[in-house]
Amino acid sequence: MQSKQAPDTEILVIGGGPAGLHAAFYAAWRGLSVRVLEARGEVGGQLLALYPDKVIYDVPGVPQVRAAELVAALCAQLGPLDVDLRTGEVARTLEPDGTGGWVIGTAGARHRARAVILAAGMGALLPREVRVPGADTHPDVRADLPDPAGFAGRRVLVVGGVPQATRAAVELLEAGATVTLTHRRAGFRGDPLTLARLETARQASQMRLLAPAVLSRLTPQGAELVVEGAPLAVRADTVLILNGYLPDLSPLQAWPLAWDGEYVPDGPSGQTVLPGVYVIGDLARSGGDFKLLSLAFAQAAVAANHAAHHVRPELKVRPGHSSERGGYPAR
Structure with a gap:
């Protein structure tokens, strides 16, 4: 089957778990178009696939919340923004588009973006x-x-x-x-x-x-x-x-990302060895064994804002305080 060319997007997030959803929020909050590719039939990553009923106690500012409820809240935060959530799509190929951006191929489509944020966690969670x-x-x-x-x-x-x-x-x-x-x-x-x-x-x-x-x-x-x-x-x-589900990193491990085992090396901004390609969450080497939501959220915010500046150099890396913006950007 020939892959369809999807409409271009400015930032493509690979992985619809909490890190990917928060990165999508920050990039879209800056006014950029964002697309999220999620391998499963619903976003949420490990939270929904592995323990949706479990209570989480270490989300900043939230004394306790069930995993499924946290995913619902992350999705609600995206509601007013220009975020295209695409489920059932496993990212398989990465190619330069010849203009400084990237083309990501799935089984049925080709997605072109100016920057890519890898938030694939342990890998695509595929059903047993x-x-x-x-x-x-x-x-x-x-x-x-x-x-x-x-x-x-x-x-x-x-x-x-x-x-x-x-x-x-x-x-x-x-x-x-x-x-x-x-x-x-x-x-x-x-x-x-x-x-x-x-x-x-x-x-x-x-x-x-x-x-x-x-x-x-x-x-x-x-x-x-x-x-x-x-x-x-x-x-x-x-x-x-x-x-249940098993993680599969194999579709990504052929990408030239200087892999360190199951981790992708990254700099302070989440930047990988490829220009315009960032990594966050459990996949990032900088996090080491600290597989914490609080760390993933921080990495997502940093990488998304650097990606926004990469795509639109006129945007400062630092986003400013959300309380000073006066609402969501117009779509």
Whole structure:
């Protein structure tokens, strides 16, 4: 498939985790056009993929906040700004555009930008491969969160104990699907609101919950489970098996960034060895083992403001105080 040429943007952020979202905010706050490429089907990075239900205590100025709530707040902060969030796109190639900028290639598109901010963390978080007997016999087996809107009227079997499984089951039910949720243990994980919605659905007999249960194999018609020692056939048009995510840095490691193991060396501004390419967060060598949100946010602000000056030299590196601007810049 030939890649499409996406509209140009001034700054391209690779990675939609907290560092990438904050970098996007600062660059767009300076009045630049920003695009974010996120490998998963939703932004949030490790916060949503690995522990959306966990409480975080070290966000500056916030005594405690659930990971999913922090992501929602970061996204809300981008709302009034010129930020183009693109999910399901894994950055794979990096080429100079001949004018001092860069072209980043994904499986389906080419993105040209004047500056690039790498916020890929541990790498693209890709869903674990489905390894269940009979998986190749069922017509629709998925390993990542789908868009619930397209599942009205379908029978969906959701398998997994991760928070994404609980959320998917609730959202699919509310979108009009007939949902069965199962897990090999008795309990399900999720934020309090999602768990409350699940309990309401259970009490109203709107959703079938089978836990603890063991998924034996998939069939063309659905799946075979073992519940309380007895076999049980479940019919399903779609089987959604959510077993978490694994990081993959390989698409980026071919880029000429003077890699130091799994880190990209950087200077005080986040500048890499490539002009106009910056790195922040867990991927930056300067952070070392300090994989902290507070550090990632600081790196994001510094790199974004240097990138803004790189793209538009008339802009000072120092952004000034937000309280003195009098509001968001006009889009």
